[in-house]
Amino acid sequence: MKSTVHPFHIPVDRRRFFRGMALASAGFTLPGFLAEALTVAPTVTQGPYYPLAKNIPLDKDNDLVQLNDSLTIASGVVTYISGRVLDASGNPVPGALVELWHADREGDYLYSTSATRNSACDAAFAGFGQYLTGSDGRYRFRTIKAGLYRGRTRHYHWGVTLPGETKRTTTQTGWNETALDLNGAVWETQNSNDNVFSTVSNATQRATMLLDFSEVAGTTTGEQEATWDYVVGRTYTEPTYPNGGSLVVAGVPVETSAGASRYRIRVPAYAGYSYEVYGNPTFADLGWSALPFSLTQDGAVDRSIHTATAEGSLDLYVDAKAVKGFYQVSFRVPGANTGTP
Ligand SMILES: [Fe+2]
Structure with a gap:
């Protein structure tokens, strides 16, 4: 049988991408002439909780709040994070894979070494998501306010794989706040003494990791949002696929x-x-x-x-x-x- 080949590009599954949701904050474009003002995202540890391949949810889109068409959504404050992947000159990077994983409301990760996901983790929480940037370099996620666990302040884990790269580069972002536990008590680890954020010696870089969240306009449930641009400090070559x-x-x-x-x-x-x-x-x-x-x-x-x-x-x-x-x-x-x- 003769093989018929047509180019037909389908990006990462966007089946449910932000269905019915208006993204209130779209982030700002940083034009190339501001290149000198861009701060390269620091690379910090991936941490031990990137999920094993066998536990990555089939539904790994950019909505971590709802798995598939489940009627149950994740516990916690719904949170939107969006922005762009930019090169050091401020040009958008299309085709970059942005991965997000973090703890559920109570501080438990999806991660487990067994064949099934961590049973302590909120079963309605995806725990992991990904997004492939388009021509504008933009990504966006719907998730929850990450929970706290001992030894760390509140944080999100990110992986960015640029076109042509074979490994993700990891970083983390925090929440510019005084972290309170679920009982409202001041948490023992804050941004200032967190063992990841406090070791980023470049103060400007460190400041870009601590995101300012604000309440989504019109929300009745305290939904939060922040924008964050990942600025690439390394060279890469886009391959021909x-x-x-x-x-x-x-x-x-x-x-x-x-x-x-x-x-x-x-x-x-x-x-x-x-x-x-x-x-x-x-x-x-x-x-x-x-x-x-x-x-x-x-x-x-x-x-x-x-x-x-x-x-x-x-x-x-x-x-x-x-x-x-x-x-x-x-x-x-x-x-x-x-x-x-
Ligand atoms: Fe973590």
Whole structure:
């Protein structure tokens, strides 16, 4: 069967992206002529709680407050954080993967070393989200006010993977406040003695990490918002991705060792990059319903297996025959979401 290939770029799943929500604060554009005024984001520790790949929620969009279409939302003060990824000259960086993870209202992370997420963490809280910046370099998240846990003041963890990078660079942001625990008592660790913020020696950089939150106009539940631009202090080269990050490709019939029929989808990939298949192979005439796949010919078909290190090409295997003889596959985000080793 002849393979039909069309460029067709689908960014990170925006299925529920801020559905029904007006973003009150859009942030400000920093034009290039203000380049000298930009403060590069300091790199600080990733910390121990970046979720393991097996615990990253399937719903890893930029809304951490609501998982899938759950009727239950996360406990805590709903909080919006938005801004842009900018280079040192103030130009927006498109195609940057911004990741956010942090503790729930009571200070518990999603992170766990077992196959399931930390049972102490609010089950309605995603705990992790991501956003791929568009041409304006902009990202936005809906989450909650991060909870406090012993040894730290309130903070958010960020990972930024620029186009062409294979590893995230991490930083953290805090909340410019006197941190109070859930009983209203002054918390033992404040921004001034927090062991991450206080060790950023450059005072200007440190100030950019401590965000000023304000109440969302018109909120009746105390929702908060802040803007934060991540300014890149390193050089990077935007690579050329095959077919712009997705393709339409024929599946090749293969058999599992048990004799079951399966179809192999081969995605051209660049050696050394880690690929995430986030769009899922789909029947081309059935919209974007996800089609489960495996990354080995004999592997269990399970769409939660979503990362692979590519060495020349990336193979996916699906059980279902494509209705029209080809599948649509979206992929991108090298280096991302491979979890903590
Ligand atoms: Fe943390």
